[in-house]
Amino acid sequence: MEHLSEEKAADPLTEHAQRLVRRVRAFDRRRPLVWDLLLTGFWMTAALIDYSGGGWRSIAHNLDVPGPLLLAMSLGFTIPLLWRRKHPAAVLLAMVPVALVNAWTGAVLQAAMLQLLVVFHIALRLPLRALCWATPLVLAQVLVTGLRHGEGSASWNQQFGSQLLSLGVAALIGVTVRTRRNYTAALEDRARRLETERDQQARIAAAAERARIAREMHDIIGHNLSVITGLADGGRYAAAKSPERAAQALDAIGSTSRQALGELRRLLDVLREDAPGRPHSAELAPSPASPTSRRSWTESAVRACPCARPCTAAPTSRRAASSPSTA
Numbered sequence: 001m002e003h004l005s006e007e008k009a010a011d012p013l014t015e016h017a018q019r020l021v022r023r024v025r026a027f028d029r030r031r032p033l034v035w036d037l038l039l040t041g042f043w044m045t046a047a048l049i050d051y052s053g054g055g056w057r058s059i060a061h062n063l064d065v066p067g068p069l070l071l072a073m074s075l076g077f078t079i080p081l082l083w084r085r086k087h088p089a090a091v092l093l094a095m096v097p098v099a100l101v102n103a104w105t106g107a108v109l110q111a112a113m114l115q116l117l118v119v120f121h122i123a124l125r126l127p128l129r130a131l132c133w134a135t136p137l138v139l140a141q142v143l144v145t146g147l148r149h150g151e152g153s154a155s156w157n158q159q160f161g162s163q164l165l166s167l168g169v170a171a172l173i174g175v176t177v178r179t180r181r182n183y184t185a186a187l188e189d190r191a192r193r194l195e196t197e198r199d200q201q202a203r204i205a206a207a208a209e210r211a212r213i214a215r216e217m218h219d220i221i222g223h224n225l226s227v228i229t230g231l232a233d234g235g236r237y238a239a240a241k242s243p244e245r246a247a248q249a250l251d252a253i254g255s256t257s258r259q260a261l262g263e264l265r266r267l268l269d270v271l272r273e274d275a276p277g278r279p280h281s282a283e284l285a286p287s288p289a290s291p292t293s294r295r296s297w298t299e300s301a302v303r304a305c306p307c308a309r310p311c312t313a314a315p316t317s318r319r320a321a322s323s324p325s326t327a
Contacts, residue, residue: 032085040081047074047111055110061149062106070109073102077111081118088121089130096137103144112141116170123174131171138167217264224260228253 028035050056051074057063076098080091092115099112115138122130142163146156235249 036082036085040078043081043111043114044075044078047078047109050074050110056107059110060106060108061145065105065107069101069105070107073098073107073109074111077102077109077114081114084118084121085125088118088125089134092118092122092134092137096140099138099141100144103141104148106145106149108145113166116166119167119170120174123171124178128175135167135171139163220260220263224256227256231256 048071051067051070056070077095080094084091095115095118099115102109102112119131119134119138122134139160142156142160146159231249231253235246235253238249239246
């Protein structure tokens with residue numbers, strides 16, 4: 001229980017750290033030059049402190065190196081870091097002569113370790129074959145130091161092994177970060193493609209629904225107009241002999257028209273864009289009547305109006321003529 005409580009207590013701290021990292025990365029994407037200046041200025045300050053404070057003397061092979069040369073080498077190791085992300089190969093090529101001079105004079109400035117940062121960016125941004133020529137360049141200074149100031153094979157082997165291990169760690173970190181970035185980019189691309197496919201499927205479904213509604217509207221209009229035409233013709237024939245039957249025909253025409261209008265309104269409500277926060281009217285209204293129910297209602301209307309029986313053949317023929325288009 002105590003372990004679980006500690007994990008729950010650590011969650012807000014983890015989230016805060018993740019938000020901070022995201023903000024730093026977002027700031028770096030917006031203003032990369034500011035971050036490069038800050039990092040370069042930090043390492044330049046550290047190198048100048050090592051030069052002015054005499055810290056380099058604790059590991060130097062030669063304590064009589066001129067001060068201006070030390071200052072020039074300190075700046076030569078740090079200033080090129082400003083372009084480490086855009087041109088890592090050029091930065092390493094600019095640092096190698098300074099590193100060789102550093103090894104030859106025996107100053108052994110700690111700023112020479114900044115070459116590992118450049119190797120990290122080479123592994124991160126350039127093809128991996130670039131490490132094949134970057135590795136000998138970085139190890140060349142160890143060879144120069146061993147030949148000029150080496151105290152024995154054991155000391156040289158120790159320096160070479162430690163430098164090779166540091167170089168391998170820097171390259172491995174760069175490759176790991178690169179792999180993670182590529183994996184994250186692939187996941188983001190897949191998410192975008194899935195979202196695009198989902199939108200396309202939604203548009204296809206909407207188009208299919210609109211086509212279905214258009215067919216339904218065509219069926220409603222054609223069917224009900226055929227019924228109205230038949231009732232009107234029957235009422236016209238019955239008007240001279242039986243005014244009561246003509247009135248029944250007119251009532252049936254009105255009922256059919258109202259039903260057709262109601263069904264059209266329900267269908268049009270599906271296509272209408274609702275206001276924000278307003279429920280869709282198609283969900284509140286009953287579904288349009290099916291062709292079977294309309295056909296049964298029409299038959300009952302014709303039976304209720306006997307005057308329309310002599311001309312039922314005309315609507316039937318009209319509907320049969322219009323059925324290929326609705327199909």
